[in-house]
Amino acid sequence: MSLWVFLQDNLSMALFLTWEHLWMVGLSLLIAIVTGVPLGILITKNRKLAQKVIGGANVIMTIPSIALFGLMLPLLAVFGHGLGKVPAIIALVLYSELPIIRNTYIAIKNVDPALVDAGRGMGMTKWQLLREVEIPLAIPVIIAGLRTAAVMIIGIAAIAAYVGAGGLGVFIQQGIARSHEAMVLAGALGVSLLAIVVDLGMGFLERRLTPRGVKA
Amino acid sequence: MNMKEGTFIDQTVAKGVRFLLVALLIITGIAAERIGLVEYLSDPWEREYVLFLVRQHLYLVAVSMALALVTGLAAGIIVSRKRFRKFAGIVMYVIGLGQTIPSLAVLALTMSFLGIGSKPAIVALFIYSTLPIARNTLAGILSVSPSIIDAAKGVGMSPTRILLEVEIPNALNVILTGIRIALVINIGTAALGYLIGAGGLGDLIFTGINLMRTELLLAGALPVILLALVGDYLLELLGVIIVPKGIRMAA
Amino acid sequence: MIEYDSVTKIFGAGKTAVTATDSVTFTIEAGETAVFLGPSGCGKTTLLRMTNRLESVTRGSIRVQGRDIMEMNVQQLRLGMGYVIQQIGLFPNKTIAGNIAVVPRMLKWDKRKIDERIDELLRIVKLDPEIYRNRYPVELSGGQQQRVGVARALAADPDILLMDEPFGAIDPINRHQIQDEFLKLQAQLKKTIAFVSHDIHEAIKMADKIAIFKDGKLVQFDTPEIILMRPASKFVSDFVGADRALKVLGLLRVRDAMNREPRNVIQGEFTAEEALRFMEDNNFRHLIVLRENRVLGFVTRRQLKYEQGRVEELVEKFPEELTAREPLRDALSAMLMHDLMSFPVLDDSGGFSGTISYRYIQKSILELYSESQDD
Numbered sequence: 001m002s003l004w005v006f007l008q009d010n011l012s013m014a015l016f017l018t019w020e021h022l023w024m025v026g027l028s029l030l031i032a033i034v035t036g037v038p039l040g041i042l043i044t045k046n047r048k049l050a051q052k053v054i055g056g057a058n059v060i061m062t063i064p065s066i067a068l069f070g071l072m073l074p075l076l077a078v079f080g081h082g083l084g085k086v087p088a089i090i091a092l093v094l095y096s097e098l099p100i101i102r103n104t105y106i107a108i109k110n111v112d113p114a115l116v117d118a119g120r121g122m123g124m125t126k127w128q129l130l131r132e133v134e135i136p137l138a139i140p141v142i143i144a145g146l147r148t149a150a151v152m153i154i155g156i157a158a159i160a161a162y163v164g165a166g167g168l169g170v171f172i173q174q175g176i177a178r179s180h181e182a183m184v185l186a187g188a189l190g191v192s193l194l195a196i197v198v199d200l201g202m203g204f205l206e207r208r209l210t211p212r213g214v215k216a
Numbered sequence: 217m218n219m220k221e222g223t224f225i226d227q228t229v230a231k232g233v234r235f236l237l238v239a240l241l242i243i244t245g246i247a248a249e250r251i252g253l254v255e256y257l258s259d260p261w262e263r264e265y266v267l268f269l270v271r272q273h274l275y276l277v278a279v280s281m282a283l284a285l286v287t288g289l290a291a292g293i294i295v296s297r298k299r300f301r302k303f304a305g306i307v308m309y310v311i312g313l314g315q316t317i318p319s320l321a322v323l324a325l326t327m328s329f330l331g332i333g334s335k336p337a338i339v340a341l342f343i344y345s346t347l348p349i350a351r352n353t354l355a356g357i358l359s360v361s362p363s364i365i366d367a368a369k370g371v372g373m374s375p376t377r378i379l380l381e382v383e384i385p386n387a388l389n390v391i392l393t394g395i396r397i398a399l400v401i402n403i404g405t406a407a408l409g410y411l412i413g414a415g416g417l418g419d420l421i422f423t424g425i426n427l428m429r430t431e432l433l434l435a436g437a438l439p440v441i442l443l444a445l446v447g448d449y450l451l452e453l454l455g456v457i458i459v460p461k462g463i464r465m466a467a
Numbered sequence: 468m469i470e471y472d473s474v475t476k477i478f479g480a481g482k483t484a485v486t487a488t489d490s491v492t493f494t495i496e497a498g499e500t501a502v503f504l505g506p507s508g509c510g511k512t513t514l515l516r517m518t519n520r521l522e523s524v525t526r527g528s529i530r531v532q533g534r535d536i537m538e539m540n541v542q543q544l545r546l547g548m549g550y551v552i553q554q555i556g557l558f559p560n561k562t563i564a565g566n567i568a569v570v571p572r573m574l575k576w577d578k579r580k581i582d583e584r585i586d587e588l589l590r591i592v593k594l595d596p597e598i599y600r601n602r603y604p605v606e607l608s609g610g611q612q613q614r615v616g617v618a619r620a621l622a623a624d625p626d627i628l629l630m631d632e633p634f635g636a637i638d639p640i641n642r643h644q645i646q647d648e649f650l651k652l653q654a655q656l657k658k659t660i661a662f663v664s665h666d667i668h669e670a671i672k673m674a675d676k677i678a679i680f681k682d683g684k685l686v687q688f689d690t691p692e693i694i695l696m697r698p699a700s701k702f703v704s705d706f707v708g709a710d711r712a713l714k715v716l717g718l719l720r721v722r723d724a725m726n727r728e729p730r731n732v733i734q735g736e737f738t739a740e741e742a743l744r745f746m747e748d749n750n751f752r753h754l755i756v757l758r759e760n761r762v763l764g765f766v767t768r769r770q771l772k773y774e775q776g777r778v779e780e781l782v783e784k785f786p787e788e789l790t791a792r793e794p795l796r797d798a799l800s801a802m803l804m805h806d807l808m809s810f811p812v813l814d815d816s817g818g819f820s821g822t823i824s825y826r827y828i829q830k831s832i833l834e835l836y837s838e839s840q841d842d
Binding site for chain 2: 547558603604620629
């Protein structure tokens with residue numbers, strides 16, 4: 001009940017934090033897509049490079065997020081951005097790269113070689129082949145990677161409240177600091193709900209964007 | 217040995233080298249802040265405190281992982297049994313939903329119900345680590361080819377024997393991946409345990425952030441990163457030892 | 468011996484119920500290979516899988532070596548029969564030796580005996596134990612894997628083998644080879660075999676008896692010859708193919724059809740003139756010329772006309788030699804190719820033992836036909 005009261009009293013704050021949270025996650029995803037998808041396509045041409053890039057992204061994934069914030073803080077402090085949205089967004093982009101690069105790579109690699117052959121046989125250029133055949137077939141898998149990334153970084157963005165990035169994590173942070181149980185609950189449930197809704201939404205998108213002929 | 221096995225070991229070694237490189241990189245990172253950190257760690261009392269926090273961190277991880285291993289493996293195996301298999305879809309869905317919930321939220325929610333201290337933290341870590349283990353155990357066993365199970369039944373194996381000799385060995389790779397994911401998440405999430413009064417290396421990280429004291433920050437962050445990387449690497453090595461060669465070669 | 472007695476299998480219940488096998492009754496005698504044949508969905512695989520209780524029997528009973536399978540411990544039942552499937556189903560986590568050792572280990576054989584048995588079996592299926600013993604299934608080709616599959620099934624020397632399209636996933640060249648080897652093996656081992664196939668050629672080749680199924684019903688159970696010559700229904704005749712008479716020729720041997728006392732034969736020392744008169748008197752178109760029971764060749768009337776001297780100096784050689792063991796199909800092919808109405812048939816030591824001709828081939832097929840009609 002106290003949760004309900006708290007939300008009524010702080011509705012504009014809750015909405016603002018949700019918006020802030022989504023905005024950080026969205027921007028990070030956008031950056032990760034712009035960098036990750038081309039990289040994922042690029043490394044399909046070179047197996048060794050692919051292993052290195054994906055292996056590297058894997059190592060980043062192994063680093064706990066709060067520790068990554070801790071590492072970046074002194075480095076970015078040199079430029080005056082130790083706290084705030086900059087370290088948060090850098091971290092969110094880094095964590096999004098692995099699922100995006102890996103899924104792009106796998107998706108393009110898994111396009112039936114016979115199709116690529118057929119396309120080439122019809123006289124398509126490499127670029128046309130990519131645009132007409134490989135990318136359309138790979139899109140659902142890339143979206144799936146995006147979905148994994150989005151859900152993951154919504155959680156990490158919550159932790160970023162501790163380096164002053166804002167977002168729904170602020171409720172959790174402030175709530176714990178002030179022993180304000182309703183505030184903690186509001187933050188925890190809010191973040192969870194956000195993650196679940198985004199997951200469902202992107203799952204829907206994933207199915208919608210799968211070409212009819214590709215659906216099993 | 218043959219080629220495939222050779223490259224597999226090569227890859228593992230290469231990963232080890234890469235891991236050393238990362239460690240080296242981190243050490244360069246230290247260099248930037250060396251003076252502060254070295255000074256901090258050279259104080260015997262502070263060093264003792266860091267080691268105490270490492271032990272506390274490991275305690276949180278070890279207890280919750282042990283519980284998660286037992287529960288996750290058992291749950292995965294039980295749901296994969298013929299009698300419960302019809303629930304596999306629902307169980308997978310629920311696990312997926314659980315994994316969607318952010319780790320900080322799980323900790324915060326656990327705190328709301330169980331209060332502060334190491335016990336609620338262990339409960340949260342346990343729940344969060346059980347999910348990938350149970351999921352991969354179930355998925356791994358379900359992915360064993362039906363024709364292999366058919367053959368196993370056909371030669372007269374009992375269900376228990378099929379589980380131990382066929383299903384688990386063939387699913388081991390996937391199960392181990394689940395355990396690796398769980399361990400890495402667990403070590404990272406344990407660093408948040410400080411927020412609900414469980415101590416651990418998060419103590420130094422969050423104090424460092426609040427006071428803007430880089431040496432504290434690094435004294436907490438670096439061990440956490442090392443723990444995660446080493447834990448992950450050790451489990452990968454374990455895979456080379458315990459996953460049957462015939463499976464690794466097929467992968 | 469496997470006895471199927473009114474075996475019925477119904478999947479599902481109510482409106483969605485599907486009858487997979489419908490009151491199937493027949494017996495596979497000990498040492499016999501019975502091929503279950505039919506289009507997909509005819510119930511042949513279900514019947515096989517009921518035999519080792521991978522599927523339950525809805526109604527009726529199956530007896531193995533005289534015992535009702537439902538009264539036996541299911542693991543014991545399966546340990547007593549080898550099982551080979553199309554997907555091969557080798558355990559990827561075990562070595563080749565480990566795969567073969569599965570059943571002996573369950574039967575608690577001692578280690579040395581198991582090791583000896585593994586090597587023995589690998590040699591039987593023509594894989595060098597030194598090379599293959601410690602390999603893993605992924606390292607073997609499909610054909611090699613299925614050899615191991617057969618070895619695994621034979622490991623504890625069961626009396627019964629259940630084989631579900633065992634050679635179906637193997638490429639044609641290897642398939643023929645492995646079929647031939649398996650036939651030789653079976654000639655020694657004399658297992659009782661239930662063998663599922665959808666390939667009429669494989670069935671004719673492997674079977675002592677063929678059981679043909681349609682929509683869960685057994686439509687005919689007989690020897691391949693009778694199935695081919697006297698199909699019980701239009702379904703069977705369609706299934707075995709329009710060329711079924713030709714398929715029979717592949718099953719019959721020259722010795723089944725040959726003329727053992729041919730009259731168009733002459734000894735080489737007779738003169739051309741005598742031979743020509745002999746032909747004209749009997750209205751023969753050609754004569755087979757012999758000396759000391761060896762075939763020298765043949766002569767025709769045109770060759771003999773206006774010739775003096777002995778026939779053996781005038782013979783034309785036969786372009787091919789046929790033995791009594793050859794399939795009739797090969798004999799017929801030789802006649803067609805060389806435009807000859809009859810050929811001499813040689814025994815194993817090369818001596819003349821009779822002739823084979825179009826007429827005799829036709830007669831034997833007709834005999835087979837009327838014989839089966841009498842049944």
